[in-house]
Amino acid sequence: MLRSLRLAAILGGLILSAPVLAVDVPAAGYGFPLHNAFEATIAGTPPDMRPELPADKDIDQSDYTLNLLPQREFELPDNFWAVKKLRYRLAVQDKPAPLIFLIAGTGAPYTSSINEFLKKLYYKAGYNVVQLSSPTSFDFMSAASRHATPGISTEDAEDLYRVMQAVMAAHPKLAVTEYYLTGYSLGALDAAFVSKLDETRRAFNFKKVLLLNPPVNLYTSITNLDRMVQTEVKGVNDTTTYYDLMLSKLTRYFQDKGYIDLNDALIYDLQNSKQHLSNEQMAMLIGTSFRFSSADIAFTSDLINRRGLITPPKTPISEGTSLTPFLKTAMQCDFDCYITEQLIPSWRARTDGGSLTQLVNQVSLYALKDYLHDSKKIAVMHNADDVILGTGDIGFLRSTFGDRLTLYPYGGHCGNINYRVNSDAMLEFFRG
Structure with missing residues (x-):
């Protein structure tokens, strides 16, 4: 009897100390139709697989401005x-309710399509919602950074x-019962650091962060x-640009279709036509989009x-x-160029910062492990085929978040994000 009790105690200790496994959504039971990572990134979810959401006219929402222009050298x-005043969007319920902040992704304004989707999703579920631009958007950089x-x-x-x-x-009369926080892409990384900051500032005491x-x-x-911008694309040469190739494909697609229909299903339909884009063409499209950012x-x-790297400091710039x-000059500067020429020198000048490796560790999730x-209270939803992930990233998420990581096979x-299965899981997380 004593031996059995000891064995039970040992086994119990092993169970308690065992690593908690992530929630891996099996591919066989996941109905998201796009299994090509490039396709999914560009096309998103087909409209008929998205949740039903309220129309703009059915949401009590308005845009507001904040006069936060910081003191800077110039x-x-x-x-x-x-953009001297920061704009944001607020959707309010007609009774006391939780409030959720949404942080947009790389270079995106508060009105980005994903922010709009998330706003409608959470508003329908009974939340007040604040939509914020990314700190990397030109409006946030100008008015609040x-x-x-x-x-x-x-x-x-x-x-x-x-x-x-601010x-x-x-909005001192807004009746908020508790605070939540979420962000997508770079906005998700921002949300993690905001949550950590709130642990000491305690202005919100976020109940849950996604x-x-x-x-x-x-x-x-x-x-x-x-690297995606550097992809070699068949058909692109000295006489035919990538944009010529894309326009030609779209023209033939609409000719085959018989009419022009610009809607959310365009890329999904295009990829099911004989004018579909190759992996290389889709990679170039994704890379080019981020190059604009x-x-x-x-x-x-x-x-x-007034650094003079792109615009000469003494060049007068007006509305005309x-x-x-x-x-054209800025388009030649990718993210690595921005980090090397502007971010690292600025960081070193202000903080006695060190090497690129030290910077990378400070600005990534590693710093918050x-x-x-x-x-x-913090959870992650990610995709195993996400094009922004590298070797070891999923392993880090597994060991750090355990069963608070939900990993989808595709997407x-x-x-x-706007697939019904995913949106239901988001709501379920915040509901607890």
């Missing part, structure tokens, strides 16, 4: 008049936190995206800080100034 040029050189996660979190506090101060498709190693993610970041940061030459491991980068 003043914004006159042609930045439209203290250094206008985003990419240092702790500093971006400080800026976001200040914005969140939003709540601007990270959707976050980069684990930020440098790995941007390197993956930078890096160009925006590089141009805006350079202009605000053509920005085309500057855009212990906090994320121990904080049971690419954020392509399945």
Whole structure:
């Protein structure tokens, strides 16, 4: 009897100390139809597989502005008049309710399509919702960033936190029962750092935090995206550009279809036609989209800080100034270029920062490993085929989050966020 009790105690101890496994969604039972990561990233979920959501007219929402323009060495040029105040969107319930903050992804404004989807999803479920731009968007950089050189996660979190506090101060009569936080892509990484900051500031005491498709190693993610622009695409040569090729494919697609129909299902339909894009063409499309984001970041940061890398410091810029030459220069600067030429020098000048490796460790989820491991209110939803992940990233998520990681087999980068199965899981997480 005593031996049995001892054996039971030993086995119990082993069970308690065993690692908690992630929730791996089996491919056989997951109905998301796009099994190609590039396709899923571009096309997203077919409309008939998305949840039913309220129309804009059925949501009590408005856009507001905050006058937060920080004290910086240089003043914004006159042609930045439209972004000298930070805009955000607030949807409110007609009774006391929880409030959830949404943080947009790389370079995206508060009105991004994923933010809009998440707003409608949570509003329908009874939440007040605040939509925020990414710290890497030109409007946030202009109106709310203290250094206008985003990419240092702790500093971006400080800026976001200040914005969140200002939003709540601007709506003192809003009846909030508790606070939640989520973000997608880079916004998910931001949400993790904001949550950590809130542990000491305690302005919100977030009850739950959900990270959707976050980069684990930020440098790995941007390197993956930078490489996509360098993809060799069949048919692109000295006389035919990638854009010529894409336009030709779309033209033939609409000719075969018999009419022009620009809607959410366009890419999904295109990929099921004989004009479908190859993996190389889709990789180039994704990479080019993110190259525009890096160009925006590089141009805006350079202009605000008068660094002279893209816009000569003494060049007068007004509303009538053509920005085309500057855009062409900025488009040659990928994420790695921005980090090397602007982010690292700015970081070193302000913090006595060190090497690129030290920076990468500070701005990635690695820096929060212990906090994320121990904080049971934080969960991650990710895709095994996400194009921004690198070797070891999923292993890090498994060991750090355990059963608070839900890993879907397909979906690419954020392509399945608006799939019904995923959206139901998001709601279930916040409902507890």
